[in-house]
Amino acid sequence: MTNKMGALVDITKCIGCGSCAVACSLYNGLKPEPKQESKMEPASENVELAVNRWTVVQSHKVKKNGGGIRRFVKRQCFHCQEPACASACFAKAMQKTPAGPVVYNENLCVGCRYCMIACPFEVLKFEWNKPFPRVLKCQMCSARVAESQMPACASVCPTGAITYGEREKLVEEAKKRLADKPNFYIDHIYGLNEVGGTSWLYISDVPFGELGFRTDAPEKALPDYTWEVLRWTPAIFVGWGAILTGLYLYSKRRATAHDEEEMYAPVDPD
Amino acid sequence: MIALVIIAALICLIRFIYGLGSVINLSDQWPWGLWIGFDLLCGIALAGGGFSTALIVHVLHKDKYLPIARAALLTSLIGYLIALVSLFLDIGRWYNFWRPFVFWGFHSVLFEVFWCISLYTIVQILEFGDIFFERVRVHFPPYKKILHKIMPFLLILGIVLPTLHQSSLGSLYIIAVNKLNPLWWSMIIPFFFVWSAFFLGPAMATIEGTLAAKTYHRKPELSVYSDLAKVTIWMLIIYLIVKVIDLNYRGVFSSAFNGSFESNMFLLEMIGFVVLPILMYVTPGIRTKQWGVFTASVLVVAGVIFNRLNVVFTGMAKSLGGQYFPSLWEFLVTIGMWSALVLIYCFILYCRKLPHFE
Numbered sequence: 299m300t301n302k303m304g305a306l307v308d309i310t311k312c313i314g315c316g317s318c319a320v321a322c323s324l325y326n327g328l329k330p331e332p333k334q335e336s337k338m339e340p341a342s343e344n345v346e347l348a349v350n351r352w353t354v355v356q357s358h359k360v361k362k363n364g365g366g367i368r369r370f371v372k373r374q375c376f377h378c379q380e381p382a383c384a385s386a387c388f389a390k391a392m393q394k395t396p397a398g399p400v401v402y403n404e405n406l407c408v409g410c411r412y413c414m415i416a417c418p419f420e421v422l423k424f425e426w427n428k429p430f431p432r433v434l435k436c437q438m439c440s441a442r443v444a445e446s447q448m449p450a451c452a453s454v455c456p457t458g459a460i461t462y463g464e465r466e467k468l469v470e471e472a473k474k475r476l477a478d479k480p481n482f483y484i485d486h487i488y489g490l491n492e493v494g495g496t497s498w499l500y501i502s503d504v505p506f507g508e509l510g511f512r513t514d515a516p517e518k519a520l521p522d523y524t525w526e527v528l529r530w531t532p533a534i535f536v537g538w539g540a541i542l543t544g545l546y547l548y549s550k551r552r553a554t555a556h557d558e559e560e561m562y563a564p565v566d567p568d
Numbered sequence: 569m570i571a572l573v574i575i576a577a578l579i580c581l582i583r584f585i586y587g588l589g590s591v592i593n594l595s596d597q598w599p600w601g602l603w604i605g606f607d608l609l610c611g612i613a614l615a616g617g618g619f620s621t622a623l624i625v626h627v628l629h630k631d632k633y634l635p636i637a638r639a640a641l642l643t644s645l646i647g648y649l650i651a652l653v654s655l656f657l658d659i660g661r662w663y664n665f666w667r668p669f670v671f672w673g674f675h676s677v678l679f680e681v682f683w684c685i686s687l688y689t690i691v692q693i694l695e696f697g698d699i700f701f702e703r704v705r706v707h708f709p710p711y712k713k714i715l716h717k718i719m720p721f722l723l724i725l726g727i728v729l730p731t732l733h734q735s736s737l738g739s740l741y742i743i744a745v746n747k748l749n750p751l752w753w754s755m756i757i758p759f760f761f762v763w764s765a766f767f768l769g770p771a772m773a774t775i776e777g778t779l780a781a782k783t784y785h786r787k788p789e790l791s792v793y794s795d796l797a798k799v800t801i802w803m804l805i806i807y808l809i810v811k812v813i814d815l816n817y818r819g820v821f822s823s824a825f826n827g828s829f830e831s832n833m834f835l836l837e838m839i840g841f842v843v844l845p846i847l848m849y850v851t852p853g854i855r856t857k858q859w860g861v862f863t864a865s866v867l868v869v870a871g872v873i874f875n876r877l878n879v880v881f882t883g884m885a886k887s888l889g890g891q892y893f894p895s896l897w898e899f900l901v902t903i904g905m906w907s908a909l910v911l912i913y914c915f916i917l918y919c920r921k922l923p924h925f926e
Contacts, residue, residue: 321580334683349594353635382743385675385676385743386676386677386678386743386799387676388676388678388679388682389664389667390672391667404661404662405664406661406663406665406667407660407661407664408657408660408661408664408665409659409660409661409662409664410655410658410660410678411599411600411659411660412676412678412740414596414599414742415600415740415741415744416743416744418745418746418747420596420597420888422596423596424596424599424660425660426588426592426594426595426596427586427588428660429586429661430660430661430663431588432660432661433659445624484781512746515746516745516746516748520743520745521675521743522864523737523742523743523745523755524675524677524742524743525675525677526755527677527755527758528675528680528736528739531680531732534728534731534732535728535732538727538728538731539724539725539728542623542627542724542727542728543724545627545628546626546629546720546723546724547626549627549628549629550629552629562655
């Protein structure tokens with residue numbers, strides 16, 4: 299596997315300024331919907347990912363050492379090592395690039411939304427109100443990554459909460475930080491093993507479950523589940539076909555034999 | 569009913585011009601709704617009668633069921649066409665629908681579903697062509713001759729393909745391993761889907777036959793239904809046993825009784841629509857009566873629909889969060905489509921172009 303590049307988010311360093319989200323919108327040309335500007339969102343409610351918000355910073359009030367603290371979580375596509383969305387796509391519109399990003403090609407997309415069912419983190423968003431809707435999500439600035447630049451969000455982070463680099467080195471770095479401050483960090487790198495590993499990794503000082511992370515994600519890559527069943531398809535096709543052909547010929551012969559018996563049966567004297 | 573079809577067609581027009589969001593209540597949290605859950609999953613399952621009766625009649629050569637097989641084939645064909653239409657409505661970038669034929673995303677379950685459904689629809693049209701030419705005397709011998717030669721091959725293909733995609737419709741949900749409630753999620757969910765589509769066949773044929781007989785004032789073929797019910801009993805019992813074993817194996821058997829909404833729905837599905845029909849079918853006093861075999865069959869069919877809806881909605885609700893209730897427009901389109909199905913079916917029956925047709 300050459301899924302090289304990734305990013306490490308240190309939640310303890312994030313101050314929730316939202317620069318990453320702004321940089322993302324600017325670089326990707328995402329326009330806020332005019333409707334939402336007039337509608338004030340309640341302050342307590344976190345903004346969710348959307349077709350025009352590929353990354354958001356969500357705040358969570360959590361308890362730590364008896365006191366209440368606030369933690370900020372930057373959310374975006376995790377860019378799984380073995381993405382469920384890409385395996386679910388039957389038109390190859392979702393692809394894992396060798397450099398790391400999982401990218402979407404709208405020209406191939408059929409719009410069936412199976413990728414959205416498949417995605418374990420629900421980051422895929424659909425343009426419901428367009429005649430020809432696209433499925434949109436963070437592309438990890440794949441054009442920038444291809445030119446050895448860091449994604450827009452990582453490039454503007456003022457506190458160093460986002461570290462961009464080769465995934466393997468980031469894993470080392472994360473392990474080092476956990477080892478350096480074992481009493482501070484939670485002993486878990488989110489994304490190291492979840493759904494077979496993701497390109498984006500997180501470390502935190504409060505349990506991930508309290509920060510809105512899915513803790514029920516299996517460690518096995520999701521495409522493997524499907525493949526375990528799907529790989530039998532050709533065998534079933536040939537095998538079941540052969541069984542049916544056999545049955546067909548057998549029962550047909552029996553039927554004709556039966557007819558012949560009747561045909562040559564002694565004629566009733568009456 | 570014709571009015572309903574026209575309304576549905578108009579709504580579809582709006583959908584194509586203004587996008588899906590203008591007519592449906594789906595959201596990013598609920599990517600699949602009524603059209604996929606009911607029209608596609610249930611529609612295809614209900615059309616499963618086509619292949620199970622084809623297996624009984626054409627492969628096992630139990631010719632006494634021939635009238636049922638033909639009725640089932642017709643329903644099945646119309647059902648598939650409707651499923652394809654609703655799929656076409658539901659996909660966003662519909663002009664790209666042919667892509668999977670060219671780009672082989674074979675690692676996707678949907679790829680298998682798509683190929684099998686498309687091929688099977690073609691196979692069904694050809695199969696039906698054979699019946700059609702029996703009746704309509706168009707003098708085009710080469711077609712008929714070719715058709716007759718490849719018919720056994722088509723019949724086999726017409727069983728293998730649905731077996732594969734009925735099961736794959738279940739496999740679609742395997743990837744939702746951390747989303748679908750464990751009462752329904754299983755590595756053998758493809759087995760449950762194909763098996764239930766199969767035992768649904770005879771039940772569906774019983775209902776159709778009864779209704780058609782009533783409409784056209786003929787005597788329903790009760791003895792045929794009672795015999796078919798015996799097949800259904802065994803299939804239902806095996807379904808139930810495998811379900812229990814599967815739940816035990818995955819250690820979630822107890823969660824069926826924890827009183828949650830999901831567990832109650834699950835128990836209702838299993839007891840009301842699997843155990844109850846078994847009991848009704850095994851009681852000779854009920855099975856050999858027209859009302860009895862009809863009611864039990866309705867329960868079986870309702871049970872399969874209930875199961876599909878549980879997978880799409882009940883089982884997913886907790887992890888997806890948010891609210892989804894189909895909009896009026898979604899309902900109207902669905903109703904319009906099923907009206908179209910009934911209309912076409914009645915029209916063909918009315919024409920009485922089909923020999924041995926009830």
